[in-house]
């Protein structure tokens with residue numbers, strides 16, 4: 343079945359990802375400081391159902407990651423909605439027989455102008471917590487898998503976006 347995953351990487355690139363790579367799940371790093379960064383310093387904290395405190399904690403995510411052997415890491419730019427690509431690919435991978443496929447997106451949810459915080463998600467098929475909102479150290483995870491990622495120091499800096507699909 344693992345040979346099929348290369349095909350899903352090609353699909354991700356066709357959908358707009360810059361790169362997509364099959365990775366070992368054990369290379370995904372979770373850390374408690376990631377949650378602190380969300381809570382103190384990000385104006386998106388509490389603003390949508392895919393962000394803390396609604397998203398999985400680093401501890402929960404670490405336990406989830408430990409249940410998988412493989413993932414697909416997607417790299418994208420600000421020109422594509424990488425969360426949409428990951429969620430749509432999650433569905434395709436699931437339908438191909440990998441019934442445990444789950445996706446983590448990138449950045450704050452962009453599917454609504456304002457989140458439907460009190461009545462539930464309007465787009466459950468597409469909305470996914472970002473890697474970082476679920477406590478993943480995106481920098482270390484990307485570097486562990488050969489991707490280049492640097493801190494964007496100003497609004498004009500090129501930013502790198504990553505999304506993840508765990509596959510089993």
Ligand code: SF4
Nearest residue numbers: 451454457458463464
């Ligand atoms: S899709 Fe809309 S309702 Fe659902 S988490 Fe995103 S912003 Fe909130």
